[in-house]
Amino acid sequence: MKLRKELWFGFTLMAIIVAGALYMLLSAPVITNGHIGLLMLSLVVVAIMLGFPTAFTLMGMGVLFTWLAYERDWHRTLDLMVQATYKTMANDVLISIPLFVFMGYLVERANLIEKLFKSLHLSLARVPGSLAVATLVTCAVFATATGIVGAVVTLMGLLALPAMLRGGYSVPLSAGCITAGGCLGILIPPSVLLIVYGATAGVSVVKLYAGAFFPGLMLAGLYILYVILLAKLKPSLAPPLTAEQRRVPLPEPLERAGAEGQRRALPALLAALKGRRNHGVPAGYLLRQLFVALLPALVFAAAALWSYERVTRPVTEEVIPGLQQMGGDAAEPAGDADGGVAEPPAEGLQEPGADGLAEPPGSEASEAAAAPQAGQPSGAATGPAGPAEAAPAGAGEAARLQVPPGYWIGVAAGAVALIAYYALLSFTRLEIFKMLLSSFFPLVILIMAVLGSIVFGLATPTEAAAVGAFGGFLLAAAYRQLNFTVVKESVFLTAKTSAMVCWLFVGSAIFSSAFALLGGQELVERWVLGLNLTKLEFLVLSQVIIFILGWPLEWTEIIVIFMPIFVPLLDNFGVDPLFFGLLVALNLQTAFLSPPVAMAAFYLKGVSPPHVSLNQIFAGMLPFMGIQILAILLLYAFPGIGLWLPELLYK
Structure with missing residues (x-):
């Protein structure tokens, strides 16, 4: 019965899209190429909702309508297809996608998530709703390291959902925490979504990573705050852990040495x-x-x-020894007045004397300045060269700055x-710290190394992705999970995912070229500008459209199909593409959480116990969708949340 309701919903939505396209064509006084472009857009959305492969649907529709736009000229159509494909695949930023995906699959197969969840829920045992909070933190860390929503939701459904249900947690709250936490990886860097948006909208991926850092932490913090408040106000939904659940067994050698849990x-x-x-x-x-x-x-x-x-550290001016600029001050001799060979200076070559390349008017001044040096030992000169030679020595002995x-x-x-830490450090807490040391900190160090090298300009996203992939190798080897089978599976899944993303880019490029060729972009732009919207109204309209598109479509389809339509409109309303991308990244969380095509819900349903229904999972996701809307409003009201770090680092 549920399946029939979903089918009716989907067919109704497709009928509305087709009816809208037909009404547009029939009501237009003159059918132009722009109207045909909008018809192509409608047909693409309907075809994707029917289940056709997104990338090949985009390519097929793009080639067909380009052929119509070129008046059935196959040569020009194929030329446009080849040029669009080459331009897309020549983008160097796309190299980082398979590397980040490979890092994610290696980390996923290192079996860190079980240790990570156990250590976090024990360390947060005294926090209200500790299991749910630990689930959210685990999802945030693991999703950031992998960026693969399906893998995180599936693994946490197998690991955290049974633990929360045994602890007496409500099914909707448990399901909402897992699905919402698993989707954080598409926002918090290093996110493949941000790479795809940056390549599509022409925005620096480095700035996108810096800008998305604090909004991602804000969204995760809002999730955790909601869970803590709910557990505090309604303890029946998230009961505290029992003493047995909080017990941490001590190693036998420590017990023989007199160790006790609270000692x-x-x-x-x-x-x-x-x-x-x-x-x-x-x-x-x-x-x-x-x-x-x-x-x-x-x-x-x-x-x-x-x-x-x-x-x-003292601030010293950089001294460049060796060759100096020619044509400098003529009253700066390096030798004696007779053109003889003077003792070489302490550092490199200096400007020649009067017999050298000095200008003629300065020769007399040079002789006057060099005369007192005749009877003095080397280094005792009081002429202009004296301070120049003494400066490096003085700089090396400069006093340190005041603290x-x-x-x-x-x-x-x-x-x-x-x-305070050592005053509270019992043997139980020491064991929990050791568990964190072997699960939480390695992942955090890997993530911070990748993000830090990107944000602080030490490496490009592609180079940082290579470092992350190598770090995934090291983690898998450290946990003795690195073998031929793991590497083979990771390489295969990476190739499969990367091929999907690259075909999407190719299909998007061909579709966007056809849409622009038909004049669809110009028609949309004229329609939007004809509404006389303010900046706020435009942002609200665009985000509402993206929110609704998140129901039937996934984030990849929204980015590659609709961002080329929205981005050219930003200049007309004075919207920063970086800021718009952050709003879109927050909004596109709905692509995995909004019914009826909430993929995270279906991932979780596939591994949950039989008594957990899809309706309960959907009910658990709704409060977290409300939190996402609140996060979007906060980001709009306080743009510095996303723009402060990029402006600080890349002025």
Whole structure:
């Protein structure tokens, strides 16, 4: 019965699209090529909703209508097809897509997600709705590392959904957390969506990554805040963990050395190293445990020393030894007045003297300046060359800058936090920290290395993607999951996904060329400008259209088909394409969460227990869709959330 309702909905939507296209053609006084272009757009949407492959539908429709626009000239049609394909595939930015996808598949097969979820839900055990919060954080981290929505939702459905249902969590809340959290990977960098938008709209992917960082964190934070407030106000929907669920077993050697769950770890480890108090536990094992316990202090000390060196480093002017600019000041001799050979200076070659390349009017001044040097030892000259030679030595001995007060405030705050950490560090918390050390921190370091190298200009997106792929190799090898089967599956899935994206780009290029050739873009632009919209009204209209398109279409289809229509309109309303891209990235979360084509819901339904219905999953996703709309409103009201970091880094 449910399937029939979905079919009726889909057929009704397609009928509305076809009826609208026919009405447009019949009501137009003169049918122009622009109207035919809009008809092509309608037919493409209907064909995709019927299940035809998106890329080949775009190519087929584009070639057919280009042939009609060129009055059945196959030569010009095929020329346009070849040129559009070559222009698209020559884009260097697209190289980063298979590398990021390959990194994602390697990380997915390293089996990190189970350890990550377990360590996070134990570390957040005292937070209201801890299982749901841990699910959202796990999804955010894992989705950021993989960027593959289906994989994250499926794995979390197998891992987190049974745990939440056993803990007494409501089915809609559990399903909403998994589906919403799994979709964060299409927004938080390194996101393939941002690469596709950047290549389609001609916006720098580097700036898009920098701009999407804080909106992504804001959306994840709003999800977590909603779950905590809901668990606090309605504990029946998200009961707290029981003592048994929060119990962390200790290793047997530590228990023999007298370790207990709530006993302070640092004093106990130091005491166990003395004499016979270790109860036969090897000293090497205890030293390793002590090193893990002291690791935060060591990292803090290294960071404090590195920061001190950075903030007190003297500012020195760059001195370039060797050749100097010709035609400089003539009163700057390097030799004696007679043209003899003077002692070479300390650094490289200097400008020749009077017999060299100096200008003739300066020769007399050169002789006057060089005369006192005749009876003085080398280095004692008081002429103009003296200060020039002494400057490098003085610069090398420059005193360090004064330490700013902010440094001491930061060090003091860090020291207080460190003292509080060790005051609360029990053996149970030490075991949780070790679990985080083996699951959470490696992923975060990989993500930050990739993002940091892009955002701070150390590498291009393609180079950073190569670093990420190598990091995925290292993670898989570190967790002993790197074998021929894993590599073969990852390469195959990467080739399959990358081919899909590249064919989409080719189909989009051909379709966009046909649409522009027919004058569809010009017709849309005239219609929008004829509405006399303000900037706010245009943004609302465009985002509503994208929101509605998210029902029947996926984000890839929306980006490659409709962004070439929207982007040329931005200049008319003074909208920054970077800011518009961030709004679109937030809005396109709906492509996976809005029924009836909410792919995340179907991914989750495929691995959920039989009693979990599709209606319950949809009901759980609705509050998170409302949070997405709130995030879009916040980003529009405070554009600095997305634009501050790009403006700071790339002025």
